[in-house]
Amino acid sequence: MPRTNYNNTAGLKYHTTQETLLYASLTMGSSCMFLYINSVLLFTLRSKSVFCETSRYILLYNLLFADTVYLVSSSLLFLLAICQIKLTFYMCSVVILPPLLVYSISPLTLTVMSLERFVAICYPLRHAVIITVRNTGVAITMVWLSSSLRIIIRVLMLLCSYTEFSFDLHMKDFCSDETLFLVPMYYYFVTAYSGIVFLSAGVTIICSYIGVTLVARSASTNKASARKASQTLLLHLFQLGLILISTFHSNIITAAATMMERSHVLRLHSLSFIFLTVLPRCLSTFIYGFRDQTIRPLLIQHLCSQCTMSFVPK
Template structure:
């Protein structure tokens, strides 16, 4: 009996070790890059608050808002991913809070991209009035309006959750991992989510496209700075690409629901991890890299902070 007990304990420990090893090997290729990009985003946010030129310029304030929302979104998404791969089931209220915070920050990106496009449009088409229209105060009011609009969407989702008969549940403990899909507890929530996503991205897309067309028309004018118009045109094209990448996140849930009907659970989890990296993680990592490398004002200061304030020969002298 003693030998049998020891053998059974060895087998149990072996399975537990295998489970932990598989968990580490499965989550490490995703968690490590995410931590690296969180560090880059955090450094970028610190950079945008380190100099008065960034704190007092509207387009850098809007960029800070965009990166802040992306960083919080990425951190929340990674937390929910680690909880799911660790097979930690939460209660519906806790999952609801995480899902709503994720939804709140997810809406900020397309709305902020629309504001950034309008700011560039005014800078090119109305250069003499840019300083009076795009002020620090107006920028702050616009950012508050963006967060208020996103919060209203979250409040509407919370109200729609009231249609689900929670009192009929044996327990508030979830029987699956926490995700946005798990909080679609009624058909009305699903219909509202689709309608809101279409409205959000259509509005942002129309705003960026109209700004792009306005800049192209202004570029043909003899009184317009050609170099500035050309640079703004490329920036607006970049905003369209960023909006397209953000739009990919809206197809994540429908894809998972579709494949869940034809594949087993293990295959679903693997595909979900791939979609998480390509659709959720990468688009939010690119913003900091694109602006950090592309902007001549941000680049030297960002590299200085990324290198832990070391004075490297290749970076030149320390930024003042």
């Protein structure tokens, strides 16, 4: 059944200004902190030539870039909603475009990264031939083209529904995916597309994990490297699961607005934003940034240097 068009920030307007500022500060504070760490890691991945010439680090940069764009856009939408700022239809279309574009980049890139780890452990002698910088660039291009095609189909569906739905210049609800795309067919398309993407990604990561685990049991392999790769794949699966759950963020708030007291809706909305939107887009920093022995020293160095510069008076 198509989703009922509830405002995904229902109940926010019933809170006091102090309470709204408190939860907005907590939410945006955590978002800005992770954005800062992601930005430093992005800078770190461009600070050495080895990161620009190694496929796994190129894929990580693509993943982090998409996650950072999504986090910035989602934080902006959350801030507009919690401040009760309503945009025009065309302004909302511009603001909502970046998160819609990069949303599927993360699960698709996680799929490619899992395949890279599978080839590295299961076929180490062929890894340098299969996983090249050129092939990595082709894979990243295909990932972005797939996500772009999803946006093009959405826009075409929106234009085709112009005769059925009247687009008011000023939106009655806060800017969100649900309030912008009111076409019932759009719901079915999003459900089908998300199902295919997440099912394919999940199956690929699970199969890669099984393959790496089987190889790790053999006596002719580097058990430490295989064990670390299997742990990374499990973390990828956990990250994919969080991203999948985040697709139901608006549904959770909608259901809560109909069952819970309005005084609790803002709290749930803030917590769900942190754990379902912010956290899944920051796990890559911890999975690779602090676990990778090549990245970790440089990342800590850059983080410490940036913190030192921020506290040193000019």
